[in-house]
Amino acid sequence: MSEREIKKGIKELSPIDVYMLLPRTNCKECGETNCMAFATKLVNREVTIEQCPPLLEKKYEKQYNKIQEMMAPAVKEVTIGTGDRAVKIGGKLVMYRHEFTYHNPTPIAIEVTDEMPEEKLLDKVKKVEDFSYEYIGREVNLDMIAIRSTSNDPKTFRSAVEKVAGATKLPLVLCTFNPNVMEAGIVAIKNRKPLIYAATKDNWNDMAELALMYNCPLAIFAPNNLKLLRSLAKTMIEYGVEDLVLDPGTFADEGISDTINNFTMVRRSVCKRGDELLGFPLIGTPITAWVGEEAPKEVLAWREAYIASMLISRYADILIMHSLDGWVQLPNLIWRFNIYTDPRKPVSVESGLKTFGKPDENSPVMLTTNYALTYFTVEADIKSSGADCYLIVVDTGGISVESSIAGRLLTAETAAEAVKEAGVEQKVKHRYLIIPGLAARLSGEIEDLTGWRVMVGTKDSSGIPIFLKEKWPPKED
């Protein structure tokens, strides 16, 4: 199989290339003012091709297909599961985050086995379902269940798969290298489109048959052997299996170097060399930190936690993990959330006066900086307190409270100016300003410059609700 010409990189794809293939009637059906505007948004991935209704007509079929091909991501997008709980993995356009936003945040599948007692099995599934943390106003969750057959017995596996499928709508990964066991599992959930894990050098033809017969995505496992991984991918493609997921092996021990290198080499081959055989999502298995090691539980969970974070940084498109501990999952879920945000998003928010609820002339006035993360954290905490209040956002060039004080961006002068510009003097009749606890040392100077009394708030904005409850309104003195 010859490798086709490397697709135009995301940066080289110009709106003109796309525009030439559009109907160019400026019909505005897409909601844009003209076809060029639509082309620009399409190239920036802000809209999808389907949002141009005329392009879906038969007469534009060729152009549609051409645009589709031009826009195809270097890493194929593969769907696991069905309906509104399906997850999409891969679909990566670029290797480095600053080149373009990463798509499809790495889902984390938590593992159960077919030999777990029913109660434990269902309990773990429920914990995965219920796992939730609120982070800057958004909920972060775990995504999938991976069921391993440790029994290697078709009946046992089938029964466990049925139980899990009955208990959750989360997408599933079925894990066994035994095709008979695998089939027993798939049959139990024919319509759920699970990920089949995995085809190996020994079972590949049976697994390929299963993937075709039940129309499921198929993972290929070739630990630390990229030649075999690529050969198996070639074989599967020839076999007719279109949705592949690649596992070059995750080694959480002294094999970390090869692991990180394998993931990196695969992704570079795809993004920079146009390798189509490896142009599929990568699966990482931090769970292997638990395999064949005699060490306390915390040590293995610790290892699993950090290898997972390294794989999120280095190109894993889906992960299978064992530990459900909050301290293991939280840093990874947040890191995944962060690294998949739009890198073009500014670091700062608009400065000026913000209002929460319906503040009146007796409402508290607080102050913070315009670093996006600082602001969103403070915002979330004020909202959770339910307080009606004013928040003055000082322009510190998008730097946090602590750093902007160190860097002299948040000073008594800039704070005083912000108070004046916010026009808050006309809005409240009191003269009390609540400043961040980390800005405590500025309080005297701010009082001198503004004539307002300064109240030093908590060091962390999570303390805002309690602070307001205890300290507001201020006692006369």
Add this chain to the structure above:
Amino acid sequence: MGEKKEKEEAGIKLDLGLFDLLRNFEEVELEDVEIELGDLELHFQPGAVVAPPKVLAPPKLKPITILEADFVPPIEEYLGRIEEVKLGATKSEGGSRGKTVVIGGATSPAFYMFERPPPHPPVVSLDVFDTKVPLPKAIRTHVQEVMEDPAEWAKLAVEKFGAEMVTVHLVSTDPLIKDTSPADASKTIEEVLQAVDVPIIVGGCGDPKKDALLFKKIAEVAEGERVVLSSVTLDMAEAGVLDDVAKAAKKHGHVVLAFTALELNKARELNRRLYEFLPKDRILMDLTTAALGYGLEYSFTIFERARLAALMGDPELQHPVLSGTTNAWAAREAWMKMGPEWEPRELRGPIWETVTALSLLLAGVDLFMMMHPAAVRTLNEVIKQLMSPGKTRPEKIADWVTAKI
């Protein structure tokens, strides 16, 4: 075709090349679908074809053996190279350090071992403060005994926690804290230099004018020790004191850390100002580290961009980079009491610092300022493992799917 051995299969006469190809496949089916077969040469024998001759038949080929494909590591060349910077100086080099450290020298992105391994592994420096500062409990328990004594603290960092370097933060010099004089603060540095023999980083208070006075004094007192002055900034330039600090660093043989806040243009600008006084191998860059959950992605991307730009040939960014990873503890998730499902905090805190560090390690950071012993140990261990490729034992995880955990 005469001399070739002809084969017929499903009515298709195949040339030898195609036959070789098909030996790997179990069957060839004709389907009523249009397809272009590219350069496969097919000869239809009239009468022997089941489907109408004008239909190009797609062989639905099912391989019966694994189709071999090669893998060639995708190696690239870069124009640029990261400067090598030496930290600390031994007696023969004009200092008094027992050990020195060299960082930088990379000619590939971080840990592309398949391409070109870095000549020097990244290094961790442990934080020490000259005055009692509020620390998260998870850290405080490890340093409780030495918190009022920077020299003892430094010793503990080196002897117990395996620090290859120590950072002494002279926070008490802040005019808004204790306003310790440069002369008094330099005594602290002298004590630390006596107490440990590793290279040190000297941290100021962030006030540009005070730091300038402080760094000039320290530069003199620590003559020849090749300490890192942390940090010099564009604010110093604005305050008109940057040149003096740079000159003092040059004169007394030290290294400066050029700090900018997540902006490569500013980093370049600051470096250009420093080039007037200092050779390139006396400059490190700190591009700002935000905590996991509080902007780490901005830091990750700025470090990654800086490294790639430097390798692509940008001469103003070809410096080793430092991360103030202790900032990870600014994240409330690192220290705050949360529900029981998020406990123990004793693990949540250090894993927060560890994940922050590892993310930046993979973005190209060469020198880390860190705090928690478990995070430091993990980082050192992972760096060692990353530097040693070829240690994988595939059999270890070959059957992970059935492993009892």
